[in-house]
Amino acid sequence: MNFTKTILTTASAALISGVAFAGSHMSMEMTIVSWGGAYSKSQLKAYHEPYSAKTGVTILNDDSSSTAVAQLRAMNEANNITWDVVDVEAAPAMQLCDEGLAMEIDPDTMLAAAPDGTPASEDFGDMLVSECFIPQIVYSTTFGYRTDLVGDTPPTDVCAVFDTKTYPGKRSLFSVPINQMEWALLCDGVAKADIYEVLATEEGQNQALAKLDTIKDDVIWVSSGSDTPQLLADGEVIMGATYNGRLFSLIEEQKQPVAMIWDGQVMDLDGWIIPTGLSPERQARALDYIMFATDTQRLADQAKYISYGPARASSAPLVGKHAELGIDMAPHMPTAPENLSRAFLMNYDFWADYRDDLDAKFQAWLAK
Amino acid sequence: MVSNSSTNVLLSADGTPLKKSLNRSLRQQKLRALLLIAPLLIFILVAFIMPIVSMLSRSVENELVGKTLPLTVQSIQSWDALSGELPDESVYKAFAQDIQNAAKAKVHTKVALRLNYEKSGIASLFKKTARKAKKWDIETDGPFKEKLIKVHKGWGEVEVWQTIKTHSPAYTSGYFLNAVDMRKTAQGADWQPEDKTILIKLFQRTLIMSLIITFSCIILGYPVAWLLANLPMRQANLLMILVLLPFWTSLLVRTSAWKVMLQQQGVINDVLVQLSLISDEGRLIMINNEIGTIVAMTHILLPFMILPMYSVMQTIPPSYLRAAKSLGATNWTAFWRVYFPQSVPGIGAGSILVFILAIGYYITPEIVGGTKGVFISNRIAYHILKSLNWGLAAALGTILLVAVLILYWTYDKIVGIDNVKLGG
Numbered sequence: 001m002n003f004t005k006t007i008l009t010t011a012s013a014a015l016i017s018g019v020a021f022a023g024s025h026m027s028m029e030m031t032i033v034s035w036g037g038a039y040s041k042s043q044l045k046a047y048h049e050p051y052s053a054k055t056g057v058t059i060l061n062d063d064s065s066s067t068a069v070a071q072l073r074a075m076n077e078a079n080n081i082t083w084d085v086v087d088v089e090a091a092p093a094m095q096l097c098d099e100g101l102a103m104e105i106d107p108d109t110m111l112a113a114a115p116d117g118t119p120a121s122e123d124f125g126d127m128l129v130s131e132c133f134i135p136q137i138v139y140s141t142t143f144g145y146r147t148d149l150v151g152d153t154p155p156t157d158v159c160a161v162f163d164t165k166t167y168p169g170k171r172s173l174f175s176v177p178i179n180q181m182e183w184a185l186l187c188d189g190v191a192k193a194d195i196y197e198v199l200a201t202e203e204g205q206n207q208a209l210a211k212l213d214t215i216k217d218d219v220i221w222v223s224s225g226s227d228t229p230q231l232l233a234d235g236e237v238i239m240g241a242t243y244n245g246r247l248f249s250l251i252e253e254q255k256q257p258v259a260m261i262w263d264g265q266v267m268d269l270d271g272w273i274i275p276t277g278l279s280p281e282r283q284a285r286a287l288d289y290i291m292f293a294t295d296t297q298r299l300a301d302q303a304k305y306i307s308y309g310p311a312r313a314s315s316a317p318l319v320g321k322h323a324e325l326g327i328d329m330a331p332h333m334p335t336a337p338e339n340l341s342r343a344f345l346m347n348y349d350f351w352a353d354y355r356d357d358l359d360a361k362f363q364a365w366l367a368k
Numbered sequence: 369m370v371s372n373s374s375t376n377v378l379l380s381a382d383g384t385p386l387k388k389s390l391n392r393s394l395r396q397q398k399l400r401a402l403l404l405i406a407p408l409l410i411f412i413l414v415a416f417i418m419p420i421v422s423m424l425s426r427s428v429e430n431e432l433v434g435k436t437l438p439l440t441v442q443s444i445q446s447w448d449a450l451s452g453e454l455p456d457e458s459v460y461k462a463f464a465q466d467i468q469n470a471a472k473a474k475v476h477t478k479v480a481l482r483l484n485y486e487k488s489g490i491a492s493l494f495k496k497t498a499r500k501a502k503k504w505d506i507e508t509d510g511p512f513k514e515k516l517i518k519v520h521k522g523w524g525e526v527e528v529w530q531t532i533k534t535h536s537p538a539y540t541s542g543y544f545l546n547a548v549d550m551r552k553t554a555q556g557a558d559w560q561p562e563d564k565t566i567l568i569k570l571f572q573r574t575l576i577m578s579l580i581i582t583f584s585c586i587i588l589g590y591p592v593a594w595l596l597a598n599l600p601m602r603q604a605n606l607l608m609i610l611v612l613l614p615f616w617t618s619l620l621v622r623t624s625a626w627k628v629m630l631q632q633q634g635v636i637n638d639v640l641v642q643l644s645l646i647s648d649e650g651r652l653i654m655i656n657n658e659i660g661t662i663v664a665m666t667h668i669l670l671p672f673m674i675l676p677m678y679s680v681m682q683t684i685p686p687s688y689l690r691a692a693k694s695l696g697a698t699n700w701t702a703f704w705r706v707y708f709p710q711s712v713p714g715i716g717a718g719s720i721l722v723f724i725l726a727i728g729y730y731i732t733p734e735i736v737g738g739t740k741g742v743f744i745s746n747r748i749a750y751h752i753l754k755s756l757n758w759g760l761a762a763a764l765g766t767i768l769l770v771a772v773l774i775l776y777w778t779y780d781k782i783v784g785i786d787n788v789k790l791g792g
Contacts, residue, residue: 070753070756073756234631235633352484359750360564364564365563
């Protein structure tokens with residue numbers, strides 16, 4: 001009896017030390033880069049805190065995602081990568097992957113399968129837009145409007161932005177060509193399916209700018225996602241474009257008289273990449289974190305804190321109520337069926353080609 | 369006088385010529401001084417000069433194309449870019465080999481991005497071609513002319529090959545041309561199409577607005593500095609704290625505060641509407657344009673003007689003014705002929721400080737400038753952080769730096785840099 005007990009104890013001790021040994025192959029500190037604000041908070045609650053509790057890893061946060069590509073390039077040139085996991089949008093992720101700055105991920109071996117056994121590659125499906133990109137959420141850029149400043153017929157159509165007769169007052173738009181050019185063409189009668197084809201031509205670009213010309217003096221041009229919520233709250237604009245999660249927090253958390261126009265929302269993805277050139281210990285830790293943080297339950301958990309849709313199909317049914325407000329989160333997701341039907345998909349390849357050119361034109365147009 | 373110097377050399381106590389021993393001890397002193405400042409010198413060299421030089425060198429450096437596509441660059445030299453005809457098979461074959469190697473090494477997108485700055489569409493052209501090229505056997509799969517054109521019709525465009533040839537040398541003037549709204553083409557330097565010209569406009573705007581800000585600072589700062597220098601100690605100290613308090617407050621906080629003050633539903637407009645000076649519909653637009661930038665930056669840079677002025681005015685003896693008046697000068701004459709000329713070095717120092725700071729300002733125009741009030745530095749930041757066109761950003765930065773140095777030089781010629789005083 002005593003003997004068996006000793007053996008068992010020894011065995012379990014060996015097992016524990018074995019686990020500890022495996023753990024020591026991973027670094028115990030990691031730097032995760034993200035966007036800051038409410039978004040980072042949702043990741044902290046849904047991913048970082050449970051992961052730290054489970055593994056004892058110290059997670060450092062760096063809010064540098066908006067300049068991640070430039071910084072990763074510089075780090076790569078200096079041969080000193082200080083980031084372990086980086087949160088970026090799909091387009092920068094593709095670019096980082098193409099430049100060899102992000103490591104390739106095999107979804108079926110490196111990411112968790114769905115609870116019912118569906119492999120990750122199927123669970124994420126079309127969201128896996130690049131070999132290096134681990135999708136996290138679907139977000140959209142869409143319009144919010146002041147319910148008290150738009151009269152008796154609240155706008156339901158994205159083209160209300162261009163209708164200054166029915167909705168007089170200022171509106172805010174981003175001072176970049178991406179999204180604004182598409183909306184302009186859409187509201188100038190170009191079919192959704194043809195937009196990028198038209199925008200690739202000189203005439204199409206001029207057409208978009210001509211449409212934007214009609215509201216140029218009514219627009220406050222903003223550069224950051226936090227500008228429009230502020231302008232809406234102050235009543236500086238009657239409608240404006242920003243990320244849907246920002247509008248959600250303005251409406252539901254700050255109780256401002258604002259509502260959303262889901263029509264014409266431009267969907268985009270946000271997710272993780274792991275930089276290349278990490279030491280084996282750090283890479284192992286980053287992969288371990290990713291495996292944990294992008295499983296079905298974790299992605300669904302994030303939606304408790306912010307209204308961005310989880311990128312896994314298997315997470316959607318698990319999306320519950322807001323952690324503090326207790327409201328049902330599913331209808332606030334850009335991926336909710338009634339919102340999705342009016343969405344617009346961004347063409348990453350088009351913007352990879354035309355971004356520099358159109359940006360120069362757009363800035364020249366703005367300065368006119 | 370002493371013609372026979374060799375016999376009359378002064379000797380020090382140990383017998384060596386005095387001149388020599390003096391030199392030695394001076395040299396030792398200099399060396400010691402140098403050693404003392406060596407840490408600072410090395411720090412500045414490593415952390416300041418070297419990064420700047422390496423960044424600026426990017427404005428002419430263009431090795432990427434030649435390094436990634438070595439065979440193509442070599443074989444395309446014999447092709448006449450202005451002939452209007454496509455290059456022959458040898459160039460296509462060289463390119464097929466290059467793009468295959470580049471694709472395997474994953475370096476093709478960098479060069480694609482580089483060339484895409486010059487001609488939109490090259491990014492996807494390279495990407496698509498690289499995907500296919502990985503599977504080719506260069507020896508047997510030819511001819512590559514038809515093959516490449518089949519992959520993407522872009523390879524049948526003369527302009528694409530012109531772009532590659534024009535931008536193949538290891539050093540390029542292309543970025544500097546871009547920085548002044550020109551571009552490098554096969555035919556030579558040419559202006560950008562009019563709907564893409566923005567940078568010269570931004571340079572002009574930056575210069576003009578920086579001058580306006582500097583003058584606003586002089587006009588607003590001069591009386592304050594005068595009060596500081598002439599009030600009794602107690603009031604002067606209080607005033608000094610009022611000047612310094614905003615100086616110690618975070619830049620972002622002050623800029624955001626101006627946003628609250630100036631916006632259409634903001635404090636100033638609200639007060640004006642309540643006083644019935646303007647109608648509710650006619651609220652003034654004072655932010656997200658030039659006015660916003662000028663107001664906010666004048667406020668932020670004001671201490672840099674007041675402090676040098678104050679330190680110079682403090683040294684002007686009040687007895688001079690009294691003497692002028694006792695000799696019959698009016699208040700104005702006494703000020704203008706006696707006091708003001710003595711305070712000019714302070715104005716000079718403050719102006720240089722404010723102007724040079726203003727010309728490189730970034731965050732304030734970004735927040736309150738909208739689209740009409742942004743500076744060239746905002747464009748530099750865009751190219752560093754977003755478009756990743758570091759070559760163009762470096763060229764813009766170099767031009768800005770040279771412009772400041774030229775202005776500094778002219779200032780030195782006109783006013784004289786010795787006339788600038790920061791104190792005492």
